[in-house]
Amino acid sequence: MTPLLARISGLSVSYRADRDAAPALDGIDLDIVAGERLAIIGESGSGKSTLALAVAGLLPRSAVVDGRIDWPAYGKAPLPGRDYGFVFQDAGASLNPVLTVGEQIAEVAERHLGVGWFEAFGRARELLERVRIPDPDAALGAYPHQLSGGQRQRVCIAAAICARPKLLIADEPTSALDMVVQAEIVSLLDELVREDGMTLLFITHDIALASGFADRIAVFHKARLVEAGSTFDTLAHPAQPYTASLIANHIDLDTPPLVSAGPA
Numbered sequence: 001m002t003p004l005l006a007r008i009s010g011l012s013v014s015y016r017a018d019r020d021a022a023p024a025l026d027g028i029d030l031d032i033v034a035g036e037r038l039a040i041i042g043e044s045g046s047g048k049s050t051l052a053l054a055v056a057g058l059l060p061r062s063a064v065v066d067g068r069i070d071w072p073a074y075g076k077a078p079l080p081g082r083d084y085g086f087v088f089q090d091a092g093a094s095l096n097p098v099l100t101v102g103e104q105i106a107e108v109a110e111r112h113l114g115v116g117w118f119e120a121f122g123r124a125r126e127l128l129e130r131v132r133i134p135d136p137d138a139a140l141g142a143y144p145h146q147l148s149g150g151q152r153q154r155v156c157i158a159a160a161i162c163a164r165p166k167l168l169i170a171d172e173p174t175s176a177l178d179m180v181v182q183a184e185i186v187s188l189l190d191e192l193v194r195e196d197g198m199t200l201l202f203i204t205h206d207i208a209l210a211s212g213f214a215d216r217i218a219v220f221h222k223a224r225l226v227e228a229g230s231t232f233d234t235l236a237h238p239a240q241p242y243t244a245s246l247i248a249n250h251i252d253l254d255t256p257p258l259v260s261a262g263p264a
Ligand SMILES: Nc1ncnc2c1ncn2[C@@H]1O[C@H](COP(=O)(O)OP(=O)(O)OP(=O)(O)O)[C@@H](O)[C@H]1O
Pocket: 015, 016, 017, 018, 023, 024, 042, 043, 044, 045, 046, 047, 048, 049, 050, 051, 060, 205
């Protein structure tokens, strides 16, 4: 039996500000299995971020939500920062510009690990090393604007995993970065998740990127879940024409093979 982290049942979300618009999510049923790397893919506007926010309990108050999300692994709704970490696309906007990198990560450690400031700072240093910031000691005292975009995203990842959450949600964490840095960040996430046995919910519009490391793919289109399955099966035998067209649109001479290995 596979342990379930979360079960999403009949989830629909509408943004009230957009009363006449179609719902952002429409009747989503999806399980998140403990320890899996699940990629949520779809075009812009398909509802991916809405799903991530709903899972995280971070939807705006004005959103109208129907359906439910159960958390068998926690027995209650998970606590941000403690039970799950969240990494956003815009690392610059997620960090506080007037606090040093060390202060921001140590704050998470202090709040969620119940340790004093000195120990929290030690934890921050350890994490900066773990996310492979070139000079962790210098980075501890640096302000976000003194780092590159890729390094800022590493800092956000360090803060997100600081309290050793079971679940890491990453919403387009690499789309603001160039290709080389993008690949480095994805391999870092992959490594951290494997080492800590975390569950990863990875949101991207890029099916080729997702296929490189996700165990399972869930395809969203116009607020609906089109299909979900193992990455290998979904890419090799998409059940829906929409998924087939997504795959076909990504295959050109410059794109590396979508599937590099068979099922694990
Ligand atoms: N705060 C909001 N208020 C009103 N409408 C919103 C809000 N956030 C998202 N929407 C709308 O909900 C729909 C789904 O948006 P969502 O951001 O979930 O899609 P997405 O797949 O993450 O897109 P992208 O790839 O562009 O990030 C879109 O039509 C969007 O315009």
